[in-house]
Amino acid sequence: MKDATTVYPVQENIRKRWSPRSFANKPVDQEILNQVFEAASWAASAMNEQPWRYIYAHRSDEETFQKLVDCLLPGNQPWAKNAPVLILSLAKTHYDNGTPNGAALHDVGMANANLITEATALDLYGHxxxxxxxxxxxxxxxxxxGLQPVVIIALGYMGEAELLEEPFLSREKAPRARxxxxxxxxxxxxxA
Ligand SMILES: Cc1cc2nc3c(=O)[nH]c(=O)nc-3n(C[C@H](O)[C@H](O)[C@H](O)COP(=O)(O)O)c2cc1C
Structure with missing residues (x-):
């Protein structure tokens, strides 16, 4: 765990969240994952449009999981391929009447923040x-x-930093700063 050193006593799950690259070889129960997605669904959004969509795969969903790994850039693949779950976060960019939703990316960020905060409360970590x-x-x-890819999220339980090779091992151990x-x-x- 890489707890944040904060000036003020911010909420525990905000302090506790960080972006690891080492994940334990432990699957995430589907019910737990559903809970995390439900948390995302309760984010605020312009006109209650809820423009967030997710496509996810457990590592056991081998074909789709590999497709997600293959979409990652080479710097992310070596460690993200060991995450138990990969989630593709998408934004619906227009309202149903065809008007662009200028808040879509903002609102997907809101949902992703909810997702990761709920995950943290369940001892999961996301990157x-x-x-x-x-x-x-x-x-x-x-x-x-009209469906724009936003981020891919690696999600799982934290693993031993020593499972990583350089340069990822050093990054895993580096202190957090804000x-x-x-x-x-x-x-x-x-x-001025
Ligand atoms: C939109 C977004 C894109 C990111 N892209 C990558 C990425 O491609 N590879 C990576 O290793 N980390 C990526 N990160 C993780 C950030 O580097 C990380 O959140 C930041 O350094 C702060 O560290 P912390 O999350 O542990 O507090 C991304 C984070 C966000 C929010």
């Missing part, structure tokens, strides 16, 4: 990956027009 081939993903999963709250939030106006 979001923007490093994947979007054109290939669209083709491989035959995504219809900008100070005073450097991201400004009362009344941005600094």
């Amino acid at each position: 979001f990956m923007g490093g994947f081939d979007r054109a290939k993903t669209t083709e491989v999963f035959q995504l219809p027009e 900008k100070h709250h005073a450097d991201i939030a400004f009362n009344q106006h941005l600094p």
Whole structure:
């Protein structure tokens, strides 16, 4: 566990969440996964449009799981292929009347934040990956027009860091760091 060192006492599951690359060889029960997706579904969204969609595969769903691995960029494949679950997060980019939904990506991020917070409460860890081939993903999963791939999420129980090879081992052990709250939030106006 790589607990965050915070200035203020933020909620435990926010502190506890981090992005590992080593996962235990333990499957995620389907009921647990359903719970995590239900948490995602309770996110706020513009017009209650709920523009999030997910395609997921357990490692035992060999064919689809391998398709997801193949969509990842080479820097993510060596460790993500050992995750028990891979989840492709998608955004429905337009309302049903054809108007673009300018909040779609925002709202998918909201749902993914819920997903990962619920997962953390269940002792699961997730690693979001923007490093994947979007054109290939669209083709491989035959995504219809208007469904945009956002991230692929590796999800599972935490494994031993020592299972990783370099450069991933060092990254797994590196301390976590964040900008100070005073450097991201400004009362009344941005600094001069
Ligand atoms: C949209 C998004 C894309 C990311 N893409 C990758 C990726 O392709 N590969 C990777 O190893 N980590 C990726 N990350 C993980 C970030 O590097 C990580 O969240 C960040 O360094 C903060 O670390 P923490 O999540 O452990 O707090 C991504 C995270 C997000 C939210």
